[in-house]
Amino acid sequence: MIEIPGLFNYWVVVFLMMAGFYVVISQGNLVKKLVGLGLFQASVFILYITMGNLSGGQAPIVTEGVFVYSNPLPHVLILTAIVVGVATTAVGLALVVRIHEAYGTVEEDEIHSLDMADEETPRKGDDRPGESRE
Amino acid sequence: MLIAVVAIRMRDLFGVVILFGVYSLLTAVLFMDLDAVDVAFTEAAVGAGVTTVLLLSGLRLTRRWEAPPRHNPLFSLLVVGITGAALVYATLDAPLLGDPSSPVHKHVAPRYLQQAVEEVGMPNIVTAVLASYRGYDTFGETLVVFTAGLAVLLLLGFPDGSESRARSSALGDQLVLKVVVKLLVPLILLYALYVQFHGDFGAGGGFQAGVIFATGFILYDMVFGSANARAVMPADWLPRLAALGVLIYGGVGIFSMLAGKPFLDYSALSADPVQGQHLGVLLVELGVGVTVFSIVLSIFYALSGRRPRS
Numbered sequence: 001m002i003e004i005p006g007l008f009n010y011w012v013v014v015f016l017m018m019a020g021f022y023v024v025i026s027q028g029n030l031v032k033k034l035v036g037l038g039l040f041q042a043s044v045f046i047l048y049i050t051m052g053n054l055s056g057g058q059a060p061i062v063t064e065g066v067f068v069y070s071n072p073l074p075h076v077l078i079l080t081a082i083v084v085g086v087a088t089t090a091v092g093l094a095l096v097v098r099i100h101e102a103y104g105t106v107e108e109d110e111i112h113s114l115d116m117a118d119e120e121t122p123r124k125g126d127d128r129p130g131e132s133r134e
Numbered sequence: 135m136l137i138a139v140v141a142i143r144m145r146d147l148f149g150v151v152i153l154f155g156v157y158s159l160l161t162a163v164l165f166m167d168l169d170a171v172d173v174a175f176t177e178a179a180v181g182a183g184v185t186t187v188l189l190l191s192g193l194r195l196t197r198r199w200e201a202p203p204r205h206n207p208l209f210s211l212l213v214v215g216i217t218g219a220a221l222v223y224a225t226l227d228a229p230l231l232g233d234p235s236s237p238v239h240k241h242v243a244p245r246y247l248q249q250a251v252e253e254v255g256m257p258n259i260v261t262a263v264l265a266s267y268r269g270y271d272t273f274g275e276t277l278v279v280f281t282a283g284l285a286v287l288l289l290l291g292f293p294d295g296s297e298s299r300a301r302s303s304a305l306g307d308q309l310v311l312k313v314v315v316k317l318l319v320p321l322i323l324l325y326a327l328y329v330q331f332h333g334d335f336g337a338g339g340g341f342q343a344g345v346i347f348a349t350g351f352i353l354y355d356m357v358f359g360s361a362n363a364r365a366v367m368p369a370d371w372l373p374r375l376a377a378l379g380v381l382i383y384g385g386v387g388i389f390s391m392l393a394g395k396p397f398l399d400y401s402a403l404s405a406d407p408v409q410g411q412h413l414g415v416l417l418v419e420l421g422v423g424v425t426v427f428s429i430v431l432s433i434f435y436a437l438s439g440r441r442p443r444s
Contacts, residue, residue: 010225018218026210031147031189031196035154038185042161045177049170051229059171060259061335070169072246072259076268079260080275082176083341083426086185087282090433093192094289097440100196 009050016043028108030096034089041085048074147193155186172260175329175338179345184430187352191437256412261333265415269398273383276422280380283429287373290436308357315357322350330423331416340419344426352434360438369439372432379425386417 016039023036052074060072096106103111158181165174246263256262264272330343355363386398393402400414401407 007225011222014218014221014225017221018214021217022210022214025213026207029147031193032150034189035150038154038181039157042158042177042181045173046161046164049165049168049173052170053168059169061171061257069259072263075170075173075260076264077271078170078173079176079264079339079341080272082173082180083345084275084278084282086180086188086345087279087429087433089185090188090437091282091285091289093188093437094286094433097192097195097437098289106196 009046013043013047013050016040016046030099030106030108031093034092034096037092038085038089041081045078045082048078147197147199148190151186151189151193154189155182158182158185172258172339172342175342176345179342179349183349184345184352184434187356188433188437191434195437195440256415257335258333258338261339261415261419264339265418266400266411269387269400269418272418272422273387273398276380276383276425279429280376280425283376283432284373286433286436290440311357315353319350319354322353323347326350330419333419340422341426343419344423345430347423347427348430348434351431355434355438360435364435367431369432369435372428372435375428376425376432379421379423379428382421382424383418386414386421390414 020036020038020040020043023039024033027033027036052071054068054070060069060075099111100106103114105111105114158177161181162174162178165171165177246259246267326343326347326349329338329346330340333339333343351363351367354366386400386403388397390399390402391397395402398414398418400412400418401410403413403417404410
């Protein structure tokens with residue numbers, strides 16, 4: 001078997017991170033942007049876990065006869081980060097749902113053009129005075 | 135990697151979400167290979183299970199097909215390419231995979247590995263670090279989850295609306311599914327309890343247990359209809375349960391303060407410090423589990439109880 005160079009994991013991380021980044025900046029669909037953020041997030045998780053790995057190590061649960069364990073600290077950080085990640089994704093999703101209810105679309109361009117159209121034709125006696133745009 | 139690329143190209147968002155679930159599961163396998171059992175566990179439960187369900191119920195409320203792209207992707211590809219190249223260049227200095235002399239392994243980790251069994255008295259060091267050494271962090275994370283859940287509820291309103299869709303389930307009336315789910319749900323709940331209380335000996339803990347427990351309810355909800363699920367776990371209990379979980383966690387901290395020790399120092403809980411640690415970790419994990427369970431489930435209720443805009 002060909003020996004995989006030690007940096008291979010980092011390159012996978014960079015690739016996945018860039019894939020997520022690309023989705024976030026280039027795609028107009030808000031749900032897809034959320035998936036892109038998830039990709040990005042997962043790549044960061046892989047980066048941390050890669051750093052915590054130790055060659056010849058075992059999972060950090062103390063058992064007799066095992067003396068080398070991988071680093072538990074990154075595991076702890078990422079474990080909580082995953083759960084926080086799903087919670088924040090849900091917040092994003094809730095925002096997307098509300099945006100869809102307000103605009104009827106989740107495409108960034110359409111939302112933008114709707115906003116611009118609103119701005120160009122200011123209605124007299126605006127029924128939403130609280131909605132000022134800075 | 136391939137899955138990620140396909141997911142970017144696809145315009146059917148349903149497919150994108152399912153592929154994202156597969157991607158999460160593969161990530162979990164990778165974590166397992168890298169000796170991170172707890173993390174793999176969490177990723178499999180959260181990424182492949184809950185996130186997919188939540189994204190799908192979000193999709194139900196918006197729309198399935200993505201509009202064709204209007205911009206030229208070249209510019210963003212260029213930006214991404216440059217950033218990626220810079221990052222790859224940076225990795226050339228990074229320590230190799232599994233290198234014992236890398237800085238990550240030099241700082242506090244050896245101390246945790248050597249002292250955790252004597253000081254906290256539990257073989258799973260991840261749980262020991264999570265709940266005891268870094269209890270502040272975990273308290274913060276629990277609060278973030280709590281806040282995020284509240285934000286979702288504020289945005290989507292408290293879930294009610296079960297009267298209108300009473301007795302109808304998301305998947306329709308399917309006998310095979312009903313029988314299978316009826317068999318599975320008790321096992322899932324039992325397994326979640328095992329994960330919750332066995333977390334200090336094996337892989338597991340409050341975060342995973344909360345998610346798995348919520349998964350059981352979500353499954354029940356999908357097959358038997360939300361009215362039935364809400365009869366078992368009323369929606370207006372969930373925010374209270376979430377607050378109760380945070381209260382348990384914080385209460386343990388306050389108790390140790392009142393006993394003259396620093397915040398979240400569990401040795402105050404019992405005459406024997408190790409036993410106190412054990413009790414403290416168990417209580418704190420319980421708080422985390424309750425909060426995570428109720429937040430995940432209330433997010434699901436909030437998303438699934440809402441009807442799509444006609």
